[in-house]
Amino acid sequence: MIDATSGRKILLLSLAAGFGLWAVAFVALYAMLSIGCAFGWDRGSLVLGLSLQRLQLLLLLGIFLALHVALVVGLSARQQRSDTATDRFLHSAARLAAIAALAASMFTYCGTVLLTTCNP
């Protein structure tokens, strides 16, 4: 059983969940970009004219966007089950922050789709 106080602690943490996910995606994409360049994954094409580098980055981005959507959906579902006014406020703030983080991820990582990945 989670009592009210510890439940609220988790709720407080969920305020940072959306942008926490954004930050994890940033580190993951940056790391995999650098690893791919070091191993020359950007050379040649694997499927449909896309290089291994592009494919793995797109896959990673896809996973993180799906996690973002799952977070928004999950928080929306929990919002409906909150009873006190404080809980309702925290839930709605966390949900809106998660939506903003999804938009932020789409905006900041759109370069993954288009830009040259490694120094030629």
Next chain:
Amino acid sequence: MLAGATVIFLATSLALAGAFIPSIRPLLTPKRLILWGGLVVPSLGLTALVAGAFTLGERLLPRQGAETLRIEVVARQFAWEFRYPGTPVATRDVLHIPVGRDIDFAVTSEDVIHSFWIPRLGGKIDAIPGHKNIVRLRADAPGTYGGICAEYCGEGHAPMRFIVIAHAPEDYEAALTSEAAR
């Protein structure tokens, strides 16, 4: 830049005027301020900046082309050596470049990490032993530019400077020839 600064200045002035002129105040509802000042305007500004940075970044990539020139830069405690591929010329602490042409500088070091920087021509890049970093720069006007080492590299770091001479295309060949004769 001036146009953007003017727009931001006027918008801020309007918000400030609301504090003094009561008739403006009804226009500045919290909802409007948050929507326009917090969402629409920053989003438009950031989108323009990101689009600009992306296109500029693509153009700055050192792609091999017939148009671009390559110059090799070797840093060591505490001097700069410049080599001009296709010629036997090597210069020390003086860099000759032609005007109006993209130049890819392949920068490396023989000892510790240095950093190659010509502030008036753009960004700097680290000179790392055993590794070649490339930075693309371009001088649009002939003249002399100062260059420095931008990474602390030892006792002689501060005076580790070089001079960049940007020549008109025909003078550039002549400058290299006279350097070769030395």
